[in-house]
Amino acid sequence: MFNLDEIYTVSDFLSLCNKTVEDNIPSCWLQGEISNLARPTSGHWYFSLKDNRGQIRCALFRLNQRNIKFTLENGMEILVRAAPTLYEARGDFQLIIQHIEPVGVGNLNLAFEQLKNKLSDEGLFDTEHKKLLPSVVNTIGVISSSSGAVIQDIIRVLYKRYPFAEILLFDSVVQGEGSAIKLAHAIEAADRSNRCDVLILARGGGSIEDLWAFNEESLARVIFNTKTPIISAIGHETDTTIADFVADARAPTPSAAAMLVTPDRLELLSNLKKLFGLLQQYTQQNQQQKQARLDQLKLRISTPNKTINILSQQLDYLSHRLALSANQQVINYKSALTTLHATLKQHSPKEHIQHSIELNKLSVDRLYQHIHSVISHNTDVLNLLNARLKNASVQMIVQYQNTLGVRANTLNLLSPLNTLSRGYSITTNVKNQVLSSIDKIKTNQIISTRLNGGIIHSKVEKIEKN
Numbered sequence: 001m002f003n004l005d006e007i008y009t010v011s012d013f014l015s016l017c018n019k020t021v022e023d024n025i026p027s028c029w030l031q032g033e034i035s036n037l038a039r040p041t042s043g044h045w046y047f048s049l050k051d052n053r054g055q056i057r058c059a060l061f062r063l064n065q066r067n068i069k070f071t072l073e074n075g076m077e078i079l080v081r082a083a084p085t086l087y088e089a090r091g092d093f094q095l096i097i098q099h100i101e102p103v104g105v106g107n108l109n110l111a112f113e114q115l116k117n118k119l120s121d122e123g124l125f126d127t128e129h130k131k132l133l134p135s136v137v138n139t140i141g142v143i144s145s146s147s148g149a150v151i152q153d154i155i156r157v158l159y160k161r162y163p164f165a166e167i168l169l170f171d172s173v174v175q176g177e178g179s180a181i182k183l184a185h186a187i188e189a190a191d192r193s194n195r196c197d198v199l200i201l202a203r204g205g206g207s208i209e210d211l212w213a214f215n216e217e218s219l220a221r222v223i224f225n226t227k228t229p230i231i232s233a234i235g236h237e238t239d240t241t242i243a244d245f246v247a248d249a250r251a252p253t254p255s256a257a258a259m260l261v262t263p264d265r266l267e268l269l270s271n272l273k274k275l276f277g278l279l280q281q282y283t284q285q286n287q288q289q290k291q292a293r294l295d296q297l298k299l300r301i302s303t304p305n306k307t308i309n310i311l312s313q314q315l316d317y318l319s320h321r322l323a324l325s326a327n328q329q330v331i332n333y334k335s336a337l338t339t340l341h342a343t344l345k346q347h348s349p350k351e352h353i354q355h356s357i358e359l360n361k362l363s364v365d366r367l368y369q370h371i372h373s374v375i376s377h378n379t380d381v382l383n384l385l386n387a388r389l390k391n392a393s394v395q396m397i398v399q400y401q402n403t404l405g406v407r408a409n410t411l412n413l414l415s416p417l418n419t420l421s422r423g424y425s426i427t428t429n430v431k432n433q434v435l436s437s438i439d440k441i442k443t444n445q446i447i448s449t450r451l452n453g454g455i456i457h458s459k460v461e462k463i464e465k466n
Helices: 010-024 107-122 149-161 179-193 217-225 242-246 254-261 265-300 304-346 350-414 416-420
Strands: 028-038 045-050 055-060 077-087 092-102 139-144 166-171 198-203 230-234 426-428 446-451 454-459
Touching: 010 077, 055 077, 107 217, 107 242, 139 149, 139 179, 139 254, 149 166, 149 198, 149 254, 166 179, 179 198, 179 217, 198 254, 217 242, 230 242, 230 254, 265 350, 304 350, 350 416
Parallel strands: 055 092, 139 166, 139 198, 198 230
Antiparallel strands: 028 045, 028 077, 045 055, 077 092, 426 446, 446 454
16 A cells, blocks of 8 residues: 655656756766757757767756857767756756857857858958958048047058048947957948048957957858958957958058058158159150140241242332333334324325324324323323232231240240249350260369349359269
8 A cells, every 4th residue: 555645746856856967966067969950930959969879858048149150050069067956847857058168269269260161161261252452541430449449540540641541430348248240330421421541440359258259250241242442450460350351451450451541741742753754754845845846846936037028029120011011012002103104105196195294193192001001001000019028028027026935935935045034044154065964073163154134154163962
């Protein structure tokens, strides 16, 4: 027979077993392989931990997942700290997981490798997505902490190397809980401002835990979607983060990032000096070419006196031809008159003679009238030609005077004498040769220096070279 006091209900028995297990078996570390992993919508994770001889069910509640940076996978070898308990609803013996570490590699290192492989497979690290850094930088956006030494290092480097760039600091915490979200918000604000030519995501060195904000997936995707070129300058040269792979460029240190985005001031000055020399050389060559062209144009210009002489010669020629024509007509009429007079003598009746005399007088009058008419006509033509010649000469003289004035002004602008009025001078030797270099001058040599308003003759006593 049995005692009724010794009879347990199932719930009471399971509660007793659970209490016995929890009171007598302490929390301990176990190593095994994950299997039957489940992630229901409640946020809790359930899986079995097994080895080659057995297995046990495990529960990882949501609140205990905060420090786990890597992703659990079936077949993963892990080390867990857990407290044994009995799940009374089913009578299942299970472990309540308190902490998990991957076997052979740290928690954060495994999470780093998992995220790195995931983002690499998605193409976030591909070179084709990298934006080129701008060649001219006016404004640099720095995403970092205002209280850290990083921003001061960047300011110091830029002041020495390229003080012309403006620095905009987008302040953010760079370490601790929620720092990845704040960094992402700072990057988005800098990108939306459209004021920065390039962005620098910077932070000093530290442990992998200190730098973990820069290994978060959310921050990596914000960096990838940023339209402004961004440089990652996290920690020291040996530190590597996910942000380094996603960013358009990586600098080993924040100071190196400042040097990467800006040119060297001394190099710029050297290039400027070279360009200035080339500009001077080009200007001198262009001036020489223009002077040679001007000399050629001067040779092609006809002087007014020469033109007047040519036209006067043409006028004399026309006047001579006119005189010859008039004289020839007079001779012809005289010859005809002589012939008529001879014919009259041969037919000598008085009346006929008188008539002939009258005809002769009439012919003489008509002849003189014709001669005067011809002379008057030719005189009018000559006067007209003379007037047109004078008008053409005057217009041509005015035109050449205007052209000469314009070219004289151009010559004056290009003239070395005009340069002298601005404080420059030209030095020549006794042979009137321009001394363009100090190597062509010797001591005790007589030189002449042309200034605005006169010439100074001097003797060289001492030569100093640069």
